[in-house]
Amino acid sequence: xxxxxxxxxxxxxxxxxxxxxxxxxxxxxxxxxxxxxxxxxxxxxxxxxxxxxxxxxxxxxxxxxxxxxxxxxxxxxxxxxxxxxxxxxxxxxxxxxxxxxxxxxxxxxxxxxxxxxxxxxxxxxxxxxxxxxxxxxxxxxxxxxxxxxxxxxxxxxxxxxxxxxxxxxxxxxxxxxxxxxxxxxxxxxxxxxxxxxxxxxxxxxxxxxxxxxxxxxxxxxxxxxxxxxxxxxxxxxxxxxxxxxxxxxxxxxxxxxxxxxxxxxxxxxxxxxxxxxxxxxxxxxxxxxxxxxxxxxxxxx
Numbered sequence: 001x002x003x004x005x006x007x008x009x010x011x012x013x014x015x016x017x018x019x020x021x022x023x024x025x026x027x028x029x030x031x032x033x034x035x036x037x038x039x040x041x042x043x044x045x046x047x048x049x050x051x052x053x054x055x056x057x058x059x060x061x062x063x064x065x066x067x068x069x070x071x072x073x074x075x076x077x078x079x080x081x082x083x084x085x086x087x088x089x090x091x092x093x094x095x096x097x098x099x100x101x102x103x104x105x106x107x108x109x110x111x112x113x114x115x116x117x118x119x120x121x122x123x124x125x126x127x128x129x130x131x132x133x134x135x136x137x138x139x140x141x142x143x144x145x146x147x148x149x150x151x152x153x154x155x156x157x158x159x160x161x162x163x164x165x166x167x168x169x170x171x172x173x174x175x176x177x178x179x180x181x182x183x184x185x186x187x188x189x190x191x192x193x194x195x196x197x198x199x200x201x202x203x204x205x206x207x208x209x210x211x212x213x214x215x216x217x218x219x220x221x222x223x224x225x226x227x228x229x230x231x232x233x234x235x236x237x238x239x240x241x242x243x244x245x246x247x248x249x250x251x252x253x254x255x256x257x258x259x260x261x262x263x264x265x266x267x268x269x270x271x272x273x274x275x276x277x278x279x280x281x282x283x284x285x286x287x288x289x290x291x292x293x294x295x296x297x298x299x300x301x
Contacts, residue, residue: 013231017240020225023217025247028097029255030214031089034207038090039198044208046085046187046194048215053184053223066181073174074182077167081186081222084163086193087156095153097258101248103157105138105271108239110165115233119173127236130278134239137270140263168237171229179226183219239278246272 031041057063091100108131115121123131171177194200203211229237246268252258 009231013228013237014240016224016228017232017237018243020221020228021241021243022247023221023224024241025101025244025251026217027088027214028092028100028248029251030210030217031092032097032252032256032258034204034210036200036203036207036211037198038093039194040200040203041089041211041214042085042190043194043198043200044203044211045089045215045218046190048212049219049222050184050187050191050215052216052219053180053187056219056223057180057184062180066178069176069178070181070185071177073170073177075185077170077177077226078182078185078189080163080166080170081183082189084160084167085186086190087163088160091153091156091160093153094156097252097256098249098261099154100157100160101244101246102138102267103154104161104241104244105134106158107161107165107168107241108134110162111168111237114165114169115172118169121172121233123233123236126278126281127233127239130274130281131239133274133277134271137267137274140267140270164241167226168229171226172233172237175230177230179230180223183222183226186222187215187218236278239275243272243275 030045031038034041036044054063057066088100108127112123112128112131115123225237225241228240232240249258249265249268
């Protein structure tokens with residue numbers, strides 16, 4: 001029985017992060033499906049996400065609890081998520097969905113390094129191997145003929161990746177940090193900034209339903225990612241999130257007819273296989289470790 005709780009906690013974390021990766025992979029579709037500029041998308045998506053998240057907390061009766069637990073770590077998460085979002089949306093406007101996704105594939109490395117430096121969390125060998133494979137897959141994509149790219153868009157995607165890696169580490173360092181409220185607060189942080197630098201009020205009314213659904217999607221993805229990050233090692237959260245890399249170009253092709261290069265398909269397949277293998281290898285290792293510990297306990301008795 002002593003191993004049941006960690007096992008359930010681990011599996012729950014994996015499922016939550018996988019859901020967030022699947023949902024986040026649609027971000028490029030929403031952003032490129034509207035003519036609204038980046039600041040307009042940030043404003044309306046953020047407003048909708050905040051409303052949905054606060055509504056979710058009220059329905060669950062958790063709002064007071066989340067507010068009472070909203071300390072420095074939660075404020076730090078909200079801040080870095082806001083800094084990531086302010087780069088994330090313009091990145092899709094300035095470069096391809098595939099480019100943003102492949103840069104995001106570097107998240108396991110940034111996260112592992114930050115976790116090692118700041119919280120002395122050494123990534124497991126399985127995670128390091130899988131992260132290296134994911135990096136190789138990303139290199140295949142980068143070296144392929146992705147067409148014309150915008151260096152500013154790529155740099156914004158890189159900044160977003162660094163900010164999310166920082167959020168993963170914060171959650172790992174302070175696992176009791178609330179999940180839903182920081183996501184909502186990060187959206188609220190950006191509303192006055194979007195109003196100052198942009199003109200979201202002039203956005204086409206016909207696109208507001210799309211941006212509202214985008215806000216709901218973002219709220220779901222942010223909460224599931226944050227909840228998963230509290231249950232898993234930082235580098236593993238980033239590695240699982242890298243599944244967005246092959247999924248995003250596929251959705252861009254199916255919905256936007258944004259044709260991925262052969263190198264993108266090959267590199268994305270490598271990343272997908274690396275993530276699946278890491279989960280399978282980790283599961284087998286845990287099963288063996290649990291069996292060894294149980295046998296040791298039985299022999300000791």
